[in-house]
Amino acid sequence: MNVKTPPHPGSKKDVSRQGGCFHKYLFSKILRQTLSLVPSPSYPMPSVTVENYLKQIYLLQQGGELAPMGGLAVAVGVTPGTATSMVKTLADANLADYAPRAGVRLTEAGTRLALQVLRRHRLIELFLVQTLGLDWSEVHDEAEELEHAISDKVLEKIDALLGHPDTDPHGDPIPPSTGKPRQQKLTPLTECTPDMAGEVARVTDQAAEFLQFVDRQGLTPGAQFTVESQSPTADAITVRPHNREPVTLGTAAAMKIMVKVEE
Amino acid sequence: MNVKTPPHPGSKKDVSRQGGCFHKYLFSKILRQTLSLVPSPSYPMPSVTVENYLKQIYLLQQGGELAPMGGLAVAVGVTPGTATSMVKTLADANLADYAPRAGVRLTEAGTRLALQVLRRHRLIELFLVQTLGLDWSEVHDEAEELEHAISDKVLEKIDALLGHPDTDPHGDPIPPSTGKPRQQKLTPLTECTPDMAGEVARVTDQAAEFLQFVDRQGLTPGAQFTVESQSPTADAITVRPHNREPVTLGTAAAMKIMVKVEE
DNA sequence: CACTAGACTTTGATTGGTCAAAGTTGTTAT
DNA sequence: ATAACAACTTTGACCAATCAAAGTCTAGTG
Ligand SMILES: [Mn+2]
Ligand SMILES: [Mn+2]
Ligand SMILES: [Mn+2]
Ligand SMILES: [Mn+2]
Numbered sequence: 134m135n136v137k138t139p140p141h142p143g144s145k146k147d148v149s150r151q152g153g154c155f156h157k158y159l160f161s162k163i164l165r166q167t168l169s170l171v172p173s174p175s176y177p178m179p180s181v182t183v184e185n186y187l188k189q190i191y192l193l194q195q196g197g198e199l200a201p202m203g204g205l206a207v208a209v210g211v212t213p214g215t216a217t218s219m220v221k222t223l224a225d226a227n228l229a230d231y232a233p234r235a236g237v238r239l240t241e242a243g244t245r246l247a248l249q250v251l252r253r254h255r256l257i258e259l260f261l262v263q264t265l266g267l268d269w270s271e272v273h274d275e276a277e278e279l280e281h282a283i284s285d286k287v288l289e290k291i292d293a294l295l296g297h298p299d300t301d302p303h304g305d306p307i308p309p310s311t312g313k314p315r316q317q318k319l320t321p322l323t324e325c326t327p328d329m330a331g332e333v334a335r336v337t338d339q340a341a342e343f344l345q346f347v348d349r350q351g352l353t354p355g356a357q358f359t360v361e362s363q364s365p366t367a368d369a370i371t372v373r374p375h376n377r378e379p380v381t382l383g384t385a386a387a388m389k390i391m392v393k394v395e396e
Numbered sequence: 397m398n399v400k401t402p403p404h405p406g407s408k409k410d411v412s413r414q415g416g417c418f419h420k421y422l423f424s425k426i427l428r429q430t431l432s433l434v435p436s437p438s439y440p441m442p443s444v445t446v447e448n449y450l451k452q453i454y455l456l457q458q459g460g461e462l463a464p465m466g467g468l469a470v471a472v473g474v475t476p477g478t479a480t481s482m483v484k485t486l487a488d489a490n491l492a493d494y495a496p497r498a499g500v501r502l503t504e505a506g507t508r509l510a511l512q513v514l515r516r517h518r519l520i521e522l523f524l525v526q527t528l529g530l531d532w533s534e535v536h537d538e539a540e541e542l543e544h545a546i547s548d549k550v551l552e553k554i555d556a557l558l559g560h561p562d563t564d565p566h567g568d569p570i571p572p573s574t575g576k577p578r579q580q581k582l583t584p585l586t587e588c589t590p591d592m593a594g595e596v597a598r599v600t601d602q603a604a605e606f607l608q609f610v611d612r613q614g615l616t617p618g619a620q621f622t623v624e625s626q627s628p629t630a631d632a633i634t635v636r637p638h639n640r641e642p643v644t645l646g647t648a649a650a651m652k653i654m655v656k657v658e659e
Numbered sequence: 660c661a662c663t664a665g666a667c668t669t670t671g672a673t674t675g676g677t678c679a680a681a682g683t684t685g686t687t688a689t
Numbered sequence: 690a691t692a693a694c695a696a697c698t699t700t701g702a703c704c705a706a707t708c709a710a711a712g713t714c715t716a717g718t719g
Contacts, residue, residue: 182676203696215677217698222675234684234697264527265553275547282545284538290528445706466666478707480668485705497667497714 181281183228184250185209186219190229190239191247199236248308253288254280255301255308260291262302269302269353270344303344304335304354304391319391322370323384329360335391343389351377352390444544446491447513448472449482451543453492453502454510462499511571516551517543518564518571523554525565532565532616533607566607567598567617567654582654585633586647592623598654606652614640615653 179187189208193200206216224231228243239247257276261267267275283291289310292298299307299315308314319334333356336347347353351374361371361379370387373379382390442450452471456463469479487494491506502510520539524530530538546554552573555561562570562578571577582597596619599610610616614637624634624642633650636642645653 180675201696202698206697211676212678213697214679214699219676261550265550265557267549267553271549275550278545278547279542282541284541286530286534287524287528287538290530294528443705464666465668469667474706475708476667477669477709482706 179246182219183223184246184281186216186223187228187239187243187247188250188254190220190223190237191244191251194236194238199232199238201236205237248314250280252308252310253283255305256288256291256295256298257283258301258303259295259298259307263295268345269348270341272302273339273341300335300354302354303337303339304333305337317393320394322372322382322387322390322392325360325363325370325372325392325394327360327362329394330358331360331392331394332357333390334393336389337391338389343386347390350374350380352380358392442509445482446486447509447544449479449486450491450502450506450510451513451517453483453486453500454507454514457499457501462495462501464499468500511577513543515571515573516546518568519551519554519558519561520546521564521566522558522561522570526558531608532611533604535565536602536604563598563617565617566600566602567596568600580656583657585635585645585650585653585655588623588626588633588635588655588657590623590625592657593621594623594655594657595620596653597656599652600654601652606649610653613637613643615643621655 186205186209189205190200193204193208202216202220203213205220206213209216211219220229220231220237223229223237223243227240228246229240230238232238254276257279258269258272261272261275262269292310301307306315306317317334320331325331333352333354335354336344336352338344352358352372357375358372359375361373363370365384368384369381370384371379371381449468449472452468453463456467456471465479465483466476468483469476472479474482483492483494483500486492486500486506490503491509493501493503495501517539520542521532521535524535524538525532555573564570569578569580580597583594588594596615596617598617599607599615601607615621615635620638621635622638624636626633628647631647632644633647634642634644
């Protein structure tokens with residue numbers, strides 16, 4: 134089954150056009166089918182662009198908040214005007230609720246699609262590390278493309294091959310194919326105090342350089358450590374991974390490392 | 397490195413436009429860099445569309461012939477007008493030579509790109525069969541998408557994992573990463589005569605139904621067989637795969653099966 | 660040699676996605 | 690309250706890719 138580009142119906146001059154920069158009416162119509170109450174027989178696949186916006190909105194709205202338009206524009210790499218225009222389209226398609234000058238939030242249908250993209254992204258990342266032996270610092274960019282190209286069939290084969298994992302190489306949870314994603318309760322390393330022991334659970338920065346640094350210092354997810362010292366005034370925290378040299382991190386860096394604290 | 401959409405320079409009214417439907421002048425300019433004599437530092441990636449056209453032209457022009465525009469339009473799934481327009485763009489970009497009303501042929505640069513796409517396609521097909529366990533009848537469509545999403549790095553990992561194979565699941569040769577593709581000298585099954593023995597080498601039809609049939613009858617690449625009878629008049633040939641029931645094929649079907657004849 | 664049918668090209672329009680630049684607003688700080 | 694500013698939206702344009710329909714060639718056929 135190929136990606137079916139929506140047919141080109143309304144040829145010649147066509148119907149109502151309100152003023153300004155108003156395109157996309159057909160697109161909206163098609164997406165609207167996606168969430169029709171009757172389970173539609175053939176889903177029209179959302180475009181790569183739509184998938185990217187949905188995923189970024191999902192990631193920005195963590196915790197019921199509205200995702201800010203500015204942040205969204207930066208996240209998808211477009212100008213603010215482009216983001217506004219696209220978000221309106223998503224709202225027309227009932228994939229998002231848009232509050233002008235306040236922000237955007239996904240609807241139920243939008244969330245469902247976003248989670249599918251996220252699942253693909255994270256399973257692919259793990260696959261690239263586990264099966265093909267890429268470094269965890271390179272897989273994010275690869276997955277950014279592949280997440281739009283892989284079919285459900287291939288995805289489920291990968292999932293099975295990996296043994297139905299539930300976290301990706303960075304410790305991010307892999308959403309299940311249906312249902313709500315698990316919610317881990319993790320602590321940022323910044324909130325740890327001296328003598329606390331814990332385990333690195335998640336690294337929330339995909340920048341290759343940072344990931345390589347974290348790996349070199351032995352702080353990849355799963356690594357056990359003890360906090361040696363911590364000082365908000367010095368803006369730094371020193372931790373000692375088991376059987377490793379101690380590492381001192383500034384607050385900005387430590388905030389990107391989420392840990393599971395021993396109780 | 398993300399797919400860099402070419403920047404949007406010449407804003408506002410801009411330079412020369414000859415009459416008619418003349419877009420794509422910028423696009424051409426960018427692609428032209430690809431084959432500049434100076435090795436350009438950052439290749440602008442050809443779009444998915446360009447990759448698909450190049451691949452299909454390559455496959456249609458087998459043997460120095462000009463690929464016919466009509467066949468190309470069918471192959472890429474667009475109307476003839478669209479194919480004409482795109483081929484002109486490719487010619488502007490020096491990826492193809494276009495002879496109006498005669499056909500199109502790839503240039504050196506176009507051939508290089510086409511072979512890269514074909515290499516990705518076929519390695520991916522084999523990977524999907526070998527590593528993920530998909531059926532050989534489903535991998536073509538999957539690869540049609542993935543061939544545009546996979547980086548050189550991932551491709552070389554796959555190549556290594558598969559042991560640098562030289563044919564895909566259908567027996568099609570996998571072009572090497574540099575240099576000319578191997579040329580097999582194969583015989584269509586239609587040209588075999590009774591009592592000849594041989595080995596299936598290649599099945600040149602990607603239709604799932606045909607591939608499933610071939611598999612059921614035991615005529616997948618590598619299968620040894622003997623010709624039982626052949627009659628151009630009856631338009632049919634009967635072959636017996638080793639340790640299998642004999643199969644009778646019409647000429648149209650037998651032509652799609654290429655074999656290596658025992659000398 | 661003139662005709663014609665099919666293959667191809669041209670023309671004009673559409674859509675999704677984008678940007679630059681100008682216009683609008685809501686929120687802070689005086 | 691008001692001014693300033695950053696964040697956001699609007700406007701008008703562009704480009705790649707496409708189609709439908711109308712126009713043009715060309716290779717036969719008679
Ligand atoms: Mn992406
Ligand atoms: Mn990740
Ligand atoms: Mn393709
Ligand atoms: Mn193949």
